[in-house]
Amino acid sequence: xxxxxxxxxxxxxxxxxxxxxxxxxxxxxxxxxxxxxxxxxxxxxxxxxxxxxxxxxxxxxxxxxxxxxxxxxxxxxxxxxxxxxxxxxxxxxxxxxxxxxxxxxxxxxxxxxxxxxxxxxxxxxxxxxxxxxxxxxxxxxxxxxxxxxxxxxxxxxxxxxxxxxxxxxxxxxxxxxxxxxxxxxxxxxxxxxxxxxxxxxxxxxxxxxxxxxxxxxxxxxxxxxxxxxxxxxxxxxxxxxxxxxxxxxxxxxxxxxxxxxxxxxxxxxxxxxxxxxxxxxxxxxxxxxxxxxxxxxxxxxxxxxxxxxxxxxxxxxxxxxxxxxxxxxxxxxxxxxxxxxxxxxxxxxxxxxxxxxxxxxxxxxxxxxxxxxxxxxxxxxxxxxxxxxxxxxxxxxxxxxxxxxxxxxxxxxxxxxxxxxxxxxxxxxxxxxxxxxxxxxx
Numbered sequence: 001x002x003x004x005x006x007x008x009x010x011x012x013x014x015x016x017x018x019x020x021x022x023x024x025x026x027x028x029x030x031x032x033x034x035x036x037x038x039x040x041x042x043x044x045x046x047x048x049x050x051x052x053x054x055x056x057x058x059x060x061x062x063x064x065x066x067x068x069x070x071x072x073x074x075x076x077x078x079x080x081x082x083x084x085x086x087x088x089x090x091x092x093x094x095x096x097x098x099x100x101x102x103x104x105x106x107x108x109x110x111x112x113x114x115x116x117x118x119x120x121x122x123x124x125x126x127x128x129x130x131x132x133x134x135x136x137x138x139x140x141x142x143x144x145x146x147x148x149x150x151x152x153x154x155x156x157x158x159x160x161x162x163x164x165x166x167x168x169x170x171x172x173x174x175x176x177x178x179x180x181x182x183x184x185x186x187x188x189x190x191x192x193x194x195x196x197x198x199x200x201x202x203x204x205x206x207x208x209x210x211x212x213x214x215x216x217x218x219x220x221x222x223x224x225x226x227x228x229x230x231x232x233x234x235x236x237x238x239x240x241x242x243x244x245x246x247x248x249x250x251x252x253x254x255x256x257x258x259x260x261x262x263x264x265x266x267x268x269x270x271x272x273x274x275x276x277x278x279x280x281x282x283x284x285x286x287x288x289x290x291x292x293x294x295x296x297x298x299x300x301x302x303x304x305x306x307x308x309x310x311x312x313x314x315x316x317x318x319x320x321x322x323x324x325x326x327x328x329x330x331x332x333x334x335x336x337x338x339x340x341x342x343x344x345x346x347x348x349x350x351x352x353x354x355x356x357x358x359x360x361x362x363x364x365x366x367x368x369x370x371x372x373x374x375x376x377x378x379x380x381x382x383x384x385x386x387x388x389x390x391x392x393x394x395x396x397x398x399x400x401x402x403x404x405x406x407x408x409x410x411x412x413x414x415x416x417x418x419x420x421x422x423x424x425x426x427x428x429x430x431x432x433x434x435x436x437x438x439x440x441x442x
Contacts, residue, residue: 012070013070013074013075013078013088014069014070014073014074015116016116016117016283016291017291018066018069018070018073018074019066019070020135020136020139021135021291022291023065023066023069024062024063024065024066024139025135025139025159025160025163025323026323027061027062027065028058028059028062028139028163029159029162029163029323029325031058032162032163032164032166032167033166033325035053035166035167036166036199036325037325038051042362042363043362053167055142055143055144055167056142056143059140059141059142062139087101087102087104089101089102090102090249091106091250092249092250092251093250093251093252093254093255093257094251094254095254095255096111096254096255096256096257096275096276096277096278097109097111097277099111109277110277110278110279110305110306111255111277111278111279112278112279112280112281112298112301112302112305113250113257113265113273113278113279113280113281113284114280114281114282114284114294114298115245115246115247115250115284116245116246116282116283116284117243117244117245117246117264117283117284117289118134118243118244118246119134119135119136119239119240119241119242119243119244120241120242120243120244121134121239121241122151122209122239122241124209124210124211124212125210125211125212126211126212126213127212129213129214130212130213130214130219130237131214131219132212132219132236132237132238132239133236133237133238133239134238134239134240135156135160135238135240138160138164138238144164144167144168144169145164145169145234145235145236146169146170146235147169147170147171147172147233147234147235147236148161148164148169148170148171148172148234148235148236148237148238149171149172149173149174149219149221149232149233149234149236149237149238150164150171150172150173150174150201150237150238150240151174151209151221151237151238151239151240151241152173152174152175152239152240152241152242153173153174153175153176153177153179153180153181153203153205154180154181154240155181155320155321155322155323156240157173157175157180157238157240157241158173158180158181158192158196158322158324159322159323159324160238160240161173161196161201162196162199162201162324162325165196165199165200165201166199166200170200170234171200171201171202172201172202172204172232172234173196173201173202173203173204174204174207174209174221174223174232175203175204175205175206175207176205176206176207176208177205177206178205178206179193179205180192180193180196180203180205181322181328183334184328184330184334184383185330185334185335185349185369185383187349187367187369187383187385188328188330188367188369188383188384188385191365191366191367191385192322192324192326192328192385195324195325195326195365196324199325204225204230204232206225206226207223207224207225207230208223208224208225209221209222209223210222210223210224212237217235218233218234218235219233219234219235219236219237220232220233221233221237243283243289244263245259245263245264245265245283245284245285245286246284247259247263247264247265247284252265255275255278256274256275257273257274257275257278257280258273258274260286262286264284264285264286265280265284265285265286267279267280267285269312269313270300270301270304270310270311270312271285271297271300271301271304271313272304279301279304279305280301281294281297281298281300281301282294282297282298285297288315288318288320290318290320293313293318296313296318297313300312300313314401316331316332316333316400317331317332317397317400317401318331319331319393319394319396319397321389321390321393323390325387326352326363326365326366326385326386326387326389327384327385327386327387327388327389327390328383328384328385328389329383329384329389329390329392329393330381330382330383330384330393331381331382331393331396331397331400332371332379332380332381332382332396332400333371333380333381334371334381334383335347335369335371335381337381338371338373338380338381343373343374343380344373344374344375345371345372345373345374346371346372346373346374346377346406346430347369347370347371347372348369348370348426348429348430349367349368349369349426350367350368350369350422350425350426350429350434351364351366351367352364352365352366352367352368352385352386352419352422354422354425354434354435355419355421355422355425356416356417356421356439357417357418357419357421358386358387358419358422360417361387363387365385365386365387366384366385366386366387366389367384367385367386368382368383368384368385368386368422368423368425368426369382369383369384369426370382370383370396370406370423370426370427370430371383372405372406372430376405377405377406377407377430378403378404378405379396379399379400379403379404379405379406379409380400381400382395382396382397382399382400382423384396384422386419386422387419388419392419392420392422392423395409395420395423396423406427406430407427409423409424409427410424410427410428410431412424416439417439
């Protein structure tokens with residue numbers, strides 16, 4: 001049995017990804033990137049007469065795509081599932097085996113909680129009276145603001161900042177830490193900062209917010225920036241400052257389900273909560289919040305429930321991506337992590353300009369960095385910043401998952417010319433200066 005949320009009370013069928021997450025945002029990112037690529041005028045011999053766009057029509061087309069995919073991938077799929085009853089109501093626990101749904105009480109031996117998460121906004125002075133945006137409101141705007149402040153320098157913030165900059169909005173990005181995406185490799189953080197600024201995003205780091213106010217349609221954020229007073233104004237402010245689990249009205253205490261220090265549902269490695277017979281999967285359990293990981297977790301939780309298995313997920317082999325352009329993608333450990341584990345690192349970033357295909361497509365921005373054990377040459381992490389890095393990362397995923405070595409990658413024939421050669425060249429760079437190699441060198 002699936003208990004959904006009523007449209008008037010919560011998320012509609014499909015959850016975050018299809019409605020206010022990956023699908024609509026990546027559609028708008030694709031359109032914005034197309035505009036930006038045209039504006040870069042990177043190929044000679046073409047007439048780059050400036051065109052116009054109708055943002056309202058772009059949003060309408062995005063909405064039609066969301067509706068189509070919601071029907072094809074969720075509604076139609078649900079209708080064809082056997083032995084499944086879908087109840088479109090909001091539910092809450094009575095005890096660990098009983099859920100109240102509307103006017104009904106439903107008993108179950110096992111329960112899987114997968115209610116997702118929503119945008120979390122920091123508590124700062126003036127926030128209650130401020131009209132701000134989250135990802136949901138930002139994706140629904142029919143008109144573009146002249147200026148926008150994006151608070152948050154991780155995946156969501158970076159994607160939205162560049163998205164709106166590509167559509168001509170003046171964007172300022174405020175990040176709390178000393179660099180954007182602080183958990184990623186510093187080379188990727190540094191290069192991506194440069195590319196974001198080239199696309200029109202003003203990046204400011206070491207920002208501690210102190211207040212927010214709105215006057216005559218202008219929103220102002222005050223902050224401490226490197227110890228000094230800072231003030232930033234824009235027509236709109238978008239908060240991309242993390243996610244909060246949708247657990248407020250679930251009455252979890254009555255079921256004996258405990259939360260973590262950050263108010264996500266606490267689970268063990270088998271996805272079981274602190275209550276016998278109750279499992280949880282997806283964003284409601286905290287980071288990393290990835291749609292495919294949530295689906296994998298739901299599958300494993302179900303297997304563990306019905307087969308009494310003890311399956312676990314190895315987060316180290318789960319890839320993640322940031323859909324800026326160029327894209328960033330990563331899997332496995334960082335150089336900092338393996339050094340902390342007292343493993344001698346063999347780490348050699350390869351700039352994308354050394355990959356022939358990058359020159360052919362007129363975009364040499366980015367790098368590939370393989371993190372390997374210096375003694376065994378086993379690949380422990382792969383980190384990319386490149387056009388279509390989210391597609392390219394999966395060879396690295398297999399390398400990390402199955403314990404491949406640098407030599408295994410070098411010994412693998414790659415198609416020429418492709419961006420995927422960057423992975424092989426990065427492996428070859430452990431042994432020689434690849435800038436002095438001819439194309440297709442084995």
